[in-house]
Amino acid sequence: MVGKLIKHEAIRTRGMLATVFGAATLLAVMGALLAATQWPVVAQFGLVVSVLGAVGVVPATQLALAFDYWQTGYRRIGYFTQTLPVKGSTIYWAKLAWGTLVVVASVALALLLGAITFMGNAGSLGHAPLDLFSMVGQWWTDMAAVMPWWGWMAAPPALLLLATFNLLQYYFAASVGSEKRFGSLGLGGPVLVWFVLYVVLQIVLIGFMLIPIGLGVEGGALALVSENYLAMVLDGADPATVPIGFLPGFLVAAAVLVWRTVVSWNGKVSLV
């Protein structure tokens, strides 16, 4: 059943995703071409447009998926979705799995559009377009020199979590914001829940960030180091390491968001 759910998620959203991906690609390519002219004003406008395409594709994709999730779960099409003979949480997992795949694809597209943006703007930055490959190669070599084995293991799931965390928030807000107490607010319900969630998450994640664990270079390799970030913040000092205490915070928050959204799907559905 999950396979069929994902199949129909793909069929239903493909037009919408093609529009988002196509628009972002068009912006990045057109902007890069304008930037490549190096004409005053035109090139600067091109830079802005191409960066908008490259940077905007991931959040635009996430928002589009979230709107579709709300529409198909709790609005008109929800009258079909919520009568399917499966547990509500099964539908949620299918939507989340498809959404994750799409977000990963959007990140890959964003990297590609970023490369196009760089190439278009390379002249203005004092580079040749193909310098990109040597720069990426150098960055990769430097990274490989300092990255320990556990770093290679931890990086993919951490990056995946960061990439999909917005989706978890949006889906949570759409589900909880469509429950009985918010039912009369329409789109206002999810927006209100998202806003409250955003404020709460900022406080929680800042709290986690003060956990004295960071990423620094020790003995020529990346290593977990202990650093009292709270004291540094209070002293106004700049840390020489990257605080990563927020990562457990993200994990805990993600688990809570998923759990509460599952509760909503399984027992709190209330279509208007």
Add this chain to the structure above:
Amino acid sequence: MTGNAIEVRGLTKTYGSLSALDALDLSLPYGQVVGLLGENGCGKTTLLKVLAGLLQDHEGSVEIAGAPLGPESKARVSFLPDVSFLPDGARVAYCLDLYGDFFADFDRARAEDLIGFFGLERSMRLGQMSKGMREKVQIALAMSRKARVYLLDEPISGVDPAARDVIVQGILRNLREDSLLLISTHLVHDLEPVLDGVVMMRHGKVLLTGQVDDLRARHNKSIDQLFKEVYSWSAN
């Protein structure tokens, strides 16, 4: 598991301070076409939505098609809401695939027969159809499931009188005799000839229920006349 198609006890559903369903009790057996009657806002749609599993925030006990509300009941209950519930961009052929994939009791041949009966093409997109045409597609899909209980919410409202007759014929065309068909409507006159029983509601409660023939004989009037009389009583 009871022998009834629908067994509801003390069903209450509120919207803020308003009781849409007020400790409602209802038992309906299989093998009937039952009209769920009442004026706008009396709780008909809310009752059907609860029975279809779309309103989980209710109180009271509900058993439908021999199962409590959940995936098992949804597998045995076919619901037609009073909204267009399929994507506008979908073609009729895709809707058939959709139902075939998700409902084990979906009979595609029956659906194609109904689509043909309604004079629709499989290649048509829902977004290009009139309200009446979309309603026909949705009825063809809902009625082509071999369900134990069919819940139809206002299937003939908003369409012209000629189309109403065709829709009613389509609904009954392949109906299983051992199933329950519960149709909400305020267009009593159009549905009266096909009804075996009625449930009349007001203010979230059942006002009157019974077999159509018994009610006609007892009150010596048509159901349409009785409907008007019942609501004139309750209004006073």
